Amino acid sequence: MLRLETLTKTYKTGDQALKGIDLEIPDGQVLALIGPSGAGKSTMIRCINRLVEPTGGKAWLDDTELTGLSQTALRHQRRLMGMIFQEYALVERLTVMENVLSGRLGYVGFWRSWTRRYPQADVDEAFRLLDRVGLLAMADKRADELSGGQRQRVGICRALIQNPKLLLVDEPTASLDPKTSRQIMRLICELCAERGLAAIINIHDVALAQMFVQRVVGLRFGAIEFDGTPEELTPDV
Ligand code: ADP
Ligand code: ADP
16 A cells, blocks of 8 residues: 655745645555646656655655665665556667566666576566567667657566556656557556556656546645546536
């Protein structure tokens, strides 16, 4: 379970991006975070894994207070929180397989280790994931040879190979066409269901969110103004 207690972020510029967010997300629940540009969605996702440092409040993942961790302890916890990005954040000159495997090593310090051989179990798992997302045949292609939708599938595999408890997904479809966007949202939600994973999907396309999730949280001016089912969401929210 992820729990946020009056989570607050005021940037040095004075922007109050989060004004005390209280939120609980049970294990296995997929939640869409919607709201206009500038509402604080991206800041909220980044405060949870502390890519952005919150200025107040607390975040808990099960019994661990994420907001209280040292950088060293944080490194371990970050592996439990897979992140998927709008612009995929792949290493273009590496292969699909290498990009997926890089997820095993977390965000920090993986450059040095790339030349080491990966354990066979990790390679097997990477092949399984690539097969699941329909990219097995692309394993040896360079990332820069792929389409946007294919890149996002690699991004998904890279997040899942960490075996996270929680996925933090930041505008996964913002660079994709409508049909590919639906495919990617469906894939993320199916994989969460298969693995019992919780997810926060930051998405500005409300219709797309409504198609795939059971819970929608609406942010505006750094505060929660809606929390309910897609059916309860009226067009003026
Ligand atoms: P969203 O993801 O909903 O578009 P953001 O979290 O990106 O919203 O932004 C929330 C608010 O915080 C906005 O007012 C934005 O201008 C501000 N903001 C975001 N990042 C920074 C930053 N690095 N420095 C200063 N202000 C920021
Ligand atoms: P060392 O462990 O000797 O410091 P590095 O891991 O830093 O070596 O790798 C040396 C260089 O090779 C770096 O520029 C790194 O980005 C690059 N590199 C490492 N692994 C790969 C790989 N699998 N494919 C392409 N380039 C790689």
